[in-house]
Amino acid sequence: MPSTIDLPTDLYHQVQGFYAYQMQLLDRGAAQEWAQTFTPDGVFAANAHPEPTRGRDAIAAAARKASDDLAARGIRRRHWLGMVQVTPTAEGARATSYALIIETPRxxxxxxxxxxxxxxxxxxxxxxxxxxxxxxxxxxxx
Amino acid sequence: MPSTIDLPTDLYHQVQGFYAYQMQLLDRGAAQEWAQTFTPDGVFAANAHPEPTRGRDAIAAAARKASDDLAARGIRRRHWLGMVQVTPTAEGARATSYALIIETPRxxxxxxxxxxxxxxxxxxxxxxxxxxxxxxxxxxxx
Amino acid sequence: MPSTIDLPTDLYHQVQGFYAYQMQLLDRGAAQEWAQTFTPDGVFAANAHPEPTRGRDAIAAAARKASDDLAARGIRRRHWLGMVQVTPTAEGARATSYALIIETPRxxxxxxxxxxxxxxxxxxxxxxxxxxxxxxxxxxxx
Known part of the structure; x- marks a missing residue:
């Protein structure tokens, strides 16, 4: 299986840059802008959640709640995405990555x-x- | 010493993409596919090992053993490579990076x-x- | 706000490569070469320091002091930069990233x-x- 040969030249760094942009929004509590990085009908599913979060309003509300909770506890949270695999699709890309959550209490x-x-x-x-x-x-x- | 001026445009992201592909194979226990990411006479040397591991069969066997051991202990291991320096060579590239091993017990x-x-x-x-x-x-x- | 659409093709990986080069210098105690990765009038400011460090001589001296201190305590320090956002400027780029410091005692x-x-x-x-x-x-x- 070829690994990265056919990857368009600039796709990889674009996805990396997008993740940096998106995660920095989340980590500074910009819940509305964070929600805008999902499509209007975007879905956030997690094996820790009983149901996926669907749509920008719900995604913004979940981010706001998490952000408020962290602020109340005096914790800075950072999301690191890395080891990103990118495969082009008709409308964009499929990306499989690792994510670490780093927390620092004040x-x-x-x-x-x-x-x-x-x-x-x-x-x-x-x-x-x-x-x-x-x-x-x-x-x-x- | 110039740092990155002469680097071919797409080499850097190709190496990053390769590492993501390779490490995700290792971390999900795909020992045979992992071994295929080395040349047939590939060498894996480590300052923690008395002797380097040489060739795909030995590299696959070592990965299988480590993977079975982690599974038996209920541990998820993730290899993160980062801070990658890439220098073009005649046949590919020389890459110097940092690697973190993150473990999570079930x-x-x-x-x-x-x-x-x-x-x-x-x-x-x-x-x-x-x-x-x-x-x-x-x-x-x- | 568009995230990464107008980014020049090779700027992102150049900044990543520069950070890898720069941090590997710092982490192996190459204080003079590290200082050369700043402009002659470069400034290093930190919210942990009362005053910014200004100019290559001061930047080299600070790196040397930190490096000697770590060596005396038998500690390996690694600086990881990640989640890099890059915006082109007239003379180069503005970059906003996360950094982790990982330490390992001998x-x-x-x-x-x-x-x-x-x-x-x-x-x-x-x-x-x-x-x-x-x-x-x-x-x-x-």
Whole structure:
């Protein structure tokens, strides 16, 4: 199986740049802008959640709630995506990556909170990249 | 010393994509496919091992053993490569990077298991990139 | 807000490659070469420091001091930059990223020592990329 030979020249760095943009939005609590990085009917599914979160309103509300909770506890959370595999699709790309969640309490010690994988169906529109479907799987769960 | 000026446009992301592909194979226990990402006479050397592992059969066997051991202990292992420096060579590239090993026990807490460096002699054939020689050095050893 | 659409094709991987080059210099104690990756009047500011470090001599001296201190304590330090956002500027690029500091004592266990953000004003000269201004913010401080 060829690994990366046919990958269009600039697709890889575009997906990396999109992830940096998207995760920095989430980590600074920009819930509305974060939701805009999903398609209007975007889905966020996780093996830790009983049901997927569907649509921008619900995605923004979930981010806002998590952000408020972290702020109340004085914790900075950082999402790191890495080891990104990108495969072109008709409308964008499929990306499979690892994600680490790093947390630092105010005045305290940084720790690796969680290790996960992330599978994204990405589409590229006029305003840049968006997630149509994301599946996150925590490594501590089966 | 110039840092990255003469680097061919797409080489860097190709090496990154290759590492993502290769490490995801290893971490899901695909020992045979992992071994195919080395050249037939590929060498895996590590400062923690008395002797290098030579050739695809030995590399596959070592990966299988490590994978079976982790499965028996209920541990998910993730290899993260990052901070990749790439220098073009006649047949491919030389790449010097950092590698983290993250482990998560089932139902437990993710931790940084190990920090290492990784020096690769990479060649590019018809089927994509392959490692001809890898040298891993654990940071906890001299 | 468009995320990454107008990014020049090779800018992203150049900044990534520069960071790998620069951080590997720092982590192996090459203080003089590290200082050369800043402009002659380069500034290193950090929310943990009362005053910014200004100019290559001061930047080299600070790196040398930190490196000697780590060596005396038998600790390997690795700087990981990731989640890099890059915006082109007239003379180079503005880059906003996350940085992790990983430390491993000789014979001991690797840990995440610190999580930070890093905002760089980068310029590109004949000898490659250089930092004109860097602002590091530790996540544990306000």
């Amino acid at each position: 005045g305290g010690q940084a720790t690796v909170r969680m290790s996960t994988t992330c599978e994204d169906d990405l589409v590229r529109g006029e305003d840049g990249w968006q997630v149509r479907h994301r599946q996150v799987r925590r490594d501590d769960l089966d | 139902g437990g807490q993710a931790t940084v298991r190990m920090s290492t460096t990784c020096e690769d002699d990479l060649v590019r054939g018809e089927d994509g990139w392959q490692v001809r020689h890898r040298q891993v050095r654990r940071d906890d050893l001299d | 014979g001991g266990q690797a840990t995440v020592r610190m999580s930070t953000t890093c905002e760089d004003d980068l310029v590109r000269g004949e000898d490659g990329w250089q930092v004109r201004h860097r602002q590091v913010r530790r996540d544990d401080l306000d």
